[in-house]
Amino acid sequence: MISVEGVTKRYGTVTAVDGLSFTVDRGEVVGFLGPNGAGKTTTMRMITGTLQPDEGSVLFDGVPIMDGLTEAKQRVGYLPESNPLYDEMLVAEYLEHVADLRGLSAADRRTGITNAVDETDLGAVFYRPISECSKGYRQRIGLAGAILHHPEVLILDEPTEGLDPNQRVEIRRLIGSLGRERTVLLSTHVMQEVEATCSRLVILSRGKLAAEGSVQELLANRTGGIRYIVEAQGTGVTEALAGLAGVSGYETFAVEGRVRVQLDAATDEDLRPAIFEMAKDSGWTLWELHRERASLEQVFRNLTSELPGESEKEPAAASEGAPNGMSEGEPGGATDDEADAASLEVSS
Ligand SMILES: Nc1ncnc2c1ncn2[C@@H]1O[C@H](COP(=O)(O)OP(=O)(O)OP(=O)(O)O)[C@@H](O)[C@H]1O
Numbered sequence: 001m002i003s004v005e006g007v008t009k010r011y012g013t014v015t016a017v018d019g020l021s022f023t024v025d026r027g028e029v030v031g032f033l034g035p036n037g038a039g040k041t042t043t044m045r046m047i048t049g050t051l052q053p054d055e056g057s058v059l060f061d062g063v064p065i066m067d068g069l070t071e072a073k074q075r076v077g078y079l080p081e082s083n084p085l086y087d088e089m090l091v092a093e094y095l096e097h098v099a100d101l102r103g104l105s106a107a108d109r110r111t112g113i114t115n116a117v118d119e120t121d122l123g124a125v126f127y128r129p130i131s132e133c134s135k136g137y138r139q140r141i142g143l144a145g146a147i148l149h150h151p152e153v154l155i156l157d158e159p160t161e162g163l164d165p166n167q168r169v170e171i172r173r174l175i176g177s178l179g180r181e182r183t184v185l186l187s188t189h190v191m192q193e194v195e196a197t198c199s200r201l202v203i204l205s206r207g208k209l210a211a212e213g214s215v216q217e218l219l220a221n222r223t224g225g226i227r228y229i230v231e232a233q234g235t236g237v238t239e240a241l242a243g244l245a246g247v248s249g250y251e252t253f254a255v256e257g258r259v260r261v262q263l264d265a266a267t268d269e270d271l272r273p274a275i276f277e278m279a280k281d282s283g284w285t286l287w288e289l290h291r292e293r294a295s296l297e298q299v300f301r302n303l304t305s306e307l308p309g310e311s312e313k314e315p316a317a318a319s320e321g322a323p324n325g326m327s328e329g330e331p332g333g334a335t336d337d338e339a340d341a342a343s344l345e346v347s348s
């Protein structure tokens with residue numbers, strides 16, 4: 001349904017998106033992942049038609065969106081990053097305002113608002129000022145605005161960013177239900193986010209496609225790696241383990257006279273016999289030896305971690321413990337946000 005074909009976007013000397021291609025099929029809920037600055041927002045703005053690619057194109061059902069921008073925009077609902085809302089408006093006024101921007105007829109506006117309020121469960125705050133609404137409700141308001149015109153496609157840019165854990169669960173559930181009858185592309189840099197919600201993941205690193213597939217496929221991926229936990233007492237434990245064939249990385253911790261070493265393996269071959277032999281030959285006391293499959297979060301880190309010296313930005317701490325409300329470091333001003341909210345203008 002959505003094809004992103006060889007899309008590149010530069011901001012001056014920064015290549016934000018670099019020859020990116022992927023597809024989203026009808027009815028899918030696809031997670032769009034990448035560390036801060038990977039190019040998620042830039043890509044999403046090109047899919048919604050608010051930003052024009054320098055190279056390549058975005059197609060809906062085989063038709064380049066730039067060939068029929070008005071029609072393409074009618075098919076897409078967009079929740080921009082940081083969800084810009086007008087605090088001074090009542091929820092009802094805001095939804096009327098979005099309906100105005102969309103140019104909905106009186107009848108479409110009535111059914112659009114009624115359905116959106118119903119789907120996002122906003123009845124309780126409908127006549128409240130937006131400034132009095134919690135962050136969770138604000139996201140619901142943004143989602144209601146995005147679905148007013150009955151779009152088949154939803155583009156949601158970090159919809160759970162800045163929410164507390166309970167609100168996150170609620171919004172994820174809401175996205176799941178909105179996604180039952182729509183095609184959804186949802187961005188996040190929190191890996192756990194997507195396990196419950198998404199049927200497939202597209203992972204971006206520095207503007208390029210790093211991986212694509214279902215959670216199971218990515219976990220089974222060779223590059224995901226296997227991890228060993230070894231706790232031992234003896235001399236030269238860390239150095240010897242780190243030098244073992246098949247080990248691609250390690251972390252070590254001192255534990256009461258012993259060392260606990262976490263080894264990342266670049267091979268599927270089971271290294272436990274070799275580790276056991278090493279312990280025996282070196283006269284170590286072995287307290288623990290344990291093999292585990294990499295978590296989705298490790299897969300994400302392996303796929304997107306920056307090489308030393310190449311990073312212009314800190315790679316994301318892709319952990320659930322990441323503080324909420326982190327700054328996004330995005331220079332886009334109010335003009336951008338307004339264009340996003342209305343999704344009616346094209347900038348280049
Ligand atoms: N309006 C802009 N002008 C200049 N550079 C920009 C602009 N918007 C984004 N960039 C740069 O383009 C790159 C990709 O940014 P983008 O916002 O698309 O990433 P992102 O994956 O959405 O990141 P985040 O997780 O922080 O939201 C970054 O290096 C960013 O600094």
Ligand SMILES: [Mg+2]
Pocket residue numbers: 040041042081157328
């Ligand atoms: Mg972004």
